[in-house]
Amino acid sequence: MLKRKKLLALTLTALVSMGVLAGCGQKNQEAKAEETGSGEKVVNVYSSRHYDIDKQLFKDFESDTGIKVNLVDGKSDELIERMAREGDNTSADVFLTVGAENIAQLNEKDLIKDISSEKINENIPSEYRGKNWVGLTSRARIIVYNKEKVNPETIKTYNDLTKNEFKGKVLTRSSSSSYNNALLSSFIQLDGADKAKEWAQGIVNNFARTPEGN
Numbered sequence: 001m002l003k004r005k006k007l008l009a010l011t012l013t014a015l016v017s018m019g020v021l022a023g024c025g026q027k028n029q030e031a032k033a034e035e036t037g038s039g040e041k042v043v044n045v046y047s048s049r050h051y052d053i054d055k056q057l058f059k060d061f062e063s064d065t066g067i068k069v070n071l072v073d074g075k076s077d078e079l080i081e082r083m084a085r086e087g088d089n090t091s092a093d094v095f096l097t098v099g100a101e102n103i104a105q106l107n108e109k110d111l112i113k114d115i116s117s118e119k120i121n122e123n124i125p126s127e128y129r130g131k132n133w134v135g136l137t138s139r140a141r142i143i144v145y146n147k148e149k150v151n152p153e154t155i156k157t158y159n160d161l162t163k164n165e166f167k168g169k170v171l172t173r174s175s176s177s178s179y180n181n182a183l184l185s186s187f188i189q190l191d192g193a194d195k196a197k198e199w200a201q202g203i204v205n206n207f208a209r210t211p212e213g214n
Contacts, residue, residue, distance in 0.1 A: 041065075041066065041067045041068065042067065042068045042070050043068070043069055043070070043094060044070045044072065044091045044092050044093045044094070045058070045069055045071050045072070045092070045093065045094045045096060046072045046073075046074075046079045046082075046083065046092040046094070046095045046096070047072070047073050047079075047095070047096035047097075048073065048074060048079055048097050048098055049073075049098060050073065058071065070091075076097045076099070076102045076178075077105075079095065079097075080095075080105050080106060080109065083095070083111055084109045084111065095111075099178050099179070099181070099182040100135075100185055100186070101181040101182050101185050103130070103132075103133050104185075106133075112132045112133070113132060114132050115129075115131065115132055115133075115134065120134055124136075139179075141179065141182075141183050143155055143158070143161070158187075159199060161202070161203055161206065162199060162202025162203060162205070162206060163206075166206045167205065167206045168206065168207075168208050169206060169208055170203060170206040170207055170208060171207075171208050171209070171211075172207070173211055173213065174211045174212060175211065184196060184200060187200075
């Protein structure tokens with residue numbers, strides 16, 4: 001089995017201090033930044049994110065540290081498979097991904113390493129980081145309903161969607177949606193697998209039709 005070059009994984013899932021990324025680079029500059037033939041220091045970032053805020057983060061990082069960000073973008077699954085194939089020869093130093101579900105894949109393939117950074121601990125609450133990942137942004141999973149047909153007081157949490165009164169009224173994306181996977185993963189993390197499975201079955205029991213679309 002190929003040895004793996006383990007990476008710092010940042011899962012970009014409300015934006016915290018823009019100084020965090022720069023702080024990470026400064027903390028691990030010797031280990032992370034590679035020097036080119038011209039003496040230029042470079043950090044290689046594999047990213048499945050395609051948002052303007054990321055570009056600004058990279059610019060701020062380069063300005064603060066003098067280290068150039070070399071960006072390789074693509075879909076999460078493709079980049080994870082690429083890093084697995086590259087093994088210890090991968091050029092990736094940091095992996096930016098969307099959705100916590102991708103962390104499981106990274107751990108299964110032994111691609112990421114544990115993080116030890118005072119800067120991260122100071123800037124990111126403990127509930128938004130793990131031993132080998134850091135959350136920088138969050139995305140709300142909202143519940144949309146027809147206010148002319150549904151009393152808002154009856155839906156306060158996701159658990160309310162499993163009530164009998166909503167049988168035949170719940171619409172969702174497919175279970176293969178990465179967003180649904182991330183949501184279910186959060187239930188498993190918070191309440192355990194058994195309760196998460198019970199909740200998921202309750203949602204299925206209340207489906208109005210086979211899941212599809214957005």
